[in-house]
Amino acid sequence: MTDLQLPAAPAARPRARRRRPVPWDLVAALAIFLVLAVVDLVLQPALADLGQIGLLLQTGLPLVLVAAAQTMVVLVRGLDLSVGGILAVATVVTASAQGGGPGWIALALAVGIGLGLLNGLLVGPVGMQPFIVTLATWTIFDGIALKIMSTDGGTPPPAAVALATGETAGIPNSVLVVVGLLVAWLLLRRSRFGHRMVAVGTDAERARLNGTPVRAVVVAAFVLSGLLAAFAGVLSSGLTASGSPTIGDRYILTSVAAVVIGGTSLLGGRGGIGLTVLAALSLTLINDIVAAMNADVWVTTAASSGLLLVLVLTRGLVARLSGRRVT
């Protein structure tokens, strides 16, 4: 080192506080949603009504919740391909009520927690890759659902139907569920556990150096995912007034798409359910728009995939032009 005496060391110079950076992820997700909403409104002016919005929300609700489930796991840098399986199990458990009480709902949720726990234990303590674990448990959970109910059918408890399709104090329950989900997420994000999740998702090894119980956080994320996916199953069952052992598969990749469109990084640690909900609602709008077109099935398939691609490609292009890295 030198003996040179430093004049007013630059280290001590306070730096001007920066302005908070613009939350581009939120802006993008919001813009996408608004554009689609406007398009849908133009196509179907009747939508401008709380009841109608509630109905639209109803159909999108299972996807919103499954996507939220996926987000929990992606936040800790995992991936859950078994969310569809858990959803299917939950629908058949709920529909096994055959007119029974709301206890069946609780049972379905508990089963969801259990299956999520199984995933979490295999990934955390056992230390297998989440992608591989959930690829296998996807098949296992689908099998369990089939075991409980070999074909579509059954009757969910009236409470499940009311939860999915009813209203409370004039407000559709579907709206309340989404609002509740967002509030829960905001609390979670600001909670100490939320900080742990972000830490583990950002960099598990550094999180460990800070004394974070990494494996426990991973297990908890999968449990939360299981719970949310099961809740999606309960609502799906209430919506269709039956259970379906094969309904889950269609949600798996869509849930990942919703997470990505929302701007949650598949590399973990960035994003959240708020963004995902917007994206899941965007996907619901796409389906609604496509349905409103009243076209052949190939047109609707092309339109929904095409719109998905347009969204992600635009996002990618914008990110590239603004010089930021994307997921």
Added chain:
Amino acid sequence: MTGVLAALRGSRTTLGAALFALVLFVVGTVHTAGFASGDNIRQLLVFASFVGFAALGQTLVVLGGGLDLSVPWLISFGGIQLAVLCAGGMNQVLAVVVCVVVGLLVGLVNGIGVTVFGVAPIVMTLGVGGLVQAYLLAVGLLKATGNDVPTIASGVANGALGPIPVVAVVWLVVALVVAVVLARTRFGRSVYATGENDVVAVLSGIDTGRVRMITYAVSGAASAFAGVIISGYIGKAYLEIGQPFLFASIAALVIGGASILGGRGTYFGTVVGAIALTLLNSLLPLFNLDPASLSIAYGLVILVGVRVTTTRGTGRGWGRRARRAEESEAG
């Protein structure tokens, strides 16, 4: 000497997969008399080669750090498009070439989305797969005729060279080529480097964008070709023909010891994985399980198989960084 040791360590996972396959084979032989018969083994080889072709591109893509979900739709495309072209009177060989080239181009679209636009592979290939599906639906509506498979496809799929099925021979040749490309060419090294750490790869002068684009293009072409022979074997081409192969293509490479995060694995491992998976597929139904139990058993065996074949270090702690930290010596 150390080179040999390193090679052995690298292939330990493949050895594990081979052992897994052997156990399944022994169980099958003990359980059912005809399991080890020549006919059945020939049959198994044919099935395994289907998985092998479907997983060929997937292996390259995954080694390069990506994932291709459009595989099943491109398989369906290969079968259906061939039937449609031949029904239209096109030369059959030319028709096969057209199918494979279109598959390659579709793969290229995947690659461009992933590399140029920076879209997550899982979403890009999902969307492109959806578009292919839409196209197939449209074709199905326009041409209501049953998609009878042209003779060239069924010929390749059912032909035999002496006791060995033609597809198995083709598969062997392709596997050797892929193995040489991965192990002995600049492109192969570049794929591994890109998959393990693309910053290092770029700074070392590797055009990672081009490398990844090629892997997706190969995946598209290989999937379309798989569609041709699979439809030839089944004798019909229909929309869902590719569906089982999404799961199978990924499971085969994972059982074969490749890391789903990229940079580690070999196509030889995938070949063994495909054989193990096919054995499992043909073994489980022998136990008279109902579809539900079959599905559960299938998932469980795969879980155990992956756990056994991928030795410790797949993800101790959590993710790759943790593993590296554990392995590195004191500094």
Added chain:
Amino acid sequence: MTIIDGAGTGAGAGRGPAAGPAAGPARELVVTGLEKAYGRNQVLRGVDLTARFGTVHALLGENGAGKSTLIKILGGVTRQDAGTVSLGGRKLPPGGVTAAQRAGVRVVFQELSSIANLSVAENLLYRAEPHRAGVVAGRRLQRRAAELLARFGMDRLDPGRRVADLDLAERQLLEVVKALAAEPRVLVLDEATSALSSADSSWVLDQGRQAAARGCAVLLITHRLGEVRDVADRLTVLRSGTTVLVGRPDEFDDDTMITEMLGRRVERLFPPRTPPGEDVVVAVRGGRVGERLGPLDLEVRAGEIAGLGGLQGQGQREVLRALAGATRWTGGEVTVRGREHHPATPAEAIRAGITYVPEDRQREGLLLTRSVLVNSSLSSLFSLVRRGLLDRRREAQRSRAVAGDTGLPEGRLHAPVSMLSGGNQQKVVLARALYREPTVLLLHDCTRGVDVGTKADIFALVAGLAAKGTGVVFYSSDLSELAHFCDRVYVMAEGRVRGRLDAAGGELSEESILRLALTHRADDTGEEAPAP
């Protein structure tokens, strides 16, 4: 010379207020007989160390000597195979990082532990967040973080900023504040100054002394012997996993310490320089990168070692990256051997004979799971292709040759580089750069966190290359290296070259570099620094 005589010899006349009360297990951190192996690699073979509370204790040793492992055990990150660690007479309980932290141990890890996606405040109070029913109280968190930063004189860090937006030096400083904030009984600084400018380094060392004055045992790991002499009361030298030297810094001269660290003598750190030629290999005229860098003029002659000096983050990185093709020049004229050179990718630069050794070898330099052989040939594969296939015989020959040139241990050609020590890993990155004799070699802080022996090897290697006509651009965060190794240093500040110092003219010294870097900044305090 005191060579190991059981537990801490004598009280040792520490300096100033830190010369604490009488020694004894109740006032000490005592490590005895520590052993640890990773697989077959025995890293610690019985380490002993005694550090008294209220003192700064330097821990020295070359890369691979076992310092990091020792620290990881202290911090609860790994567990020892044998031996004990006791704190104030009480054994350190097992139970990982949490238990170690509860016992009062805080480690500033070399690899930094802050979480990029959390804010400065959230990192500072990680696991100590003020909360109500589990929900973090945001305002209180901000306030408390601001108080902490002010208390340790680091209020230039904004508590609300995301750590991902901080530069390396700021992250390092945050890390130190975080450890200090916990009021630890044992504070470990693991090369906490290696990434810092001299002003920030002295802040860290000063904080270390103050923590010691408050009764903490500070364990200082550094490769800079000057720092040891400046602040340490005692020192322990590790070599190959055992304690080889214990005593006060003033008992030993530099040569003794270095010899003990290496187990051999290093004749000289900086090799004698041969005068560079006259041909210009790289010339930059009015070069610009984005808005922050340039306009910039720079010239490197064949056989010259040209340094980039100045405080950290003044654009040196951008210059190297643009020359290497990793970022693009947005203006100006760049020529290599008289030919226009505007590489769009590193591949183009490499083909033009320009090789780059990036600063972060773990993230940007190495494929960690791959062998030395594969890593060293990675950027020269195109030269190994014969009839479409890689000529593996030639590859092995060439790799063995460059591995030998860089002084990598023989017979480890096929070992994954993750199994090598930090110094040897750095040599692998260099081996790649030397695979085909480069026209221009760009070195980005290639000696950071590298021990003296390896440093000497690297300097000798680079000097030898320069003697053969390679032009070298050398950036280092260590001023003494710039002053003693380079023929000429371009001092940079705020994205421009502020002056050129020639060794031949006798104007090149640590002081002149620093003066040029600082006087410039003093000149325009009026305007806000663009802070890269």
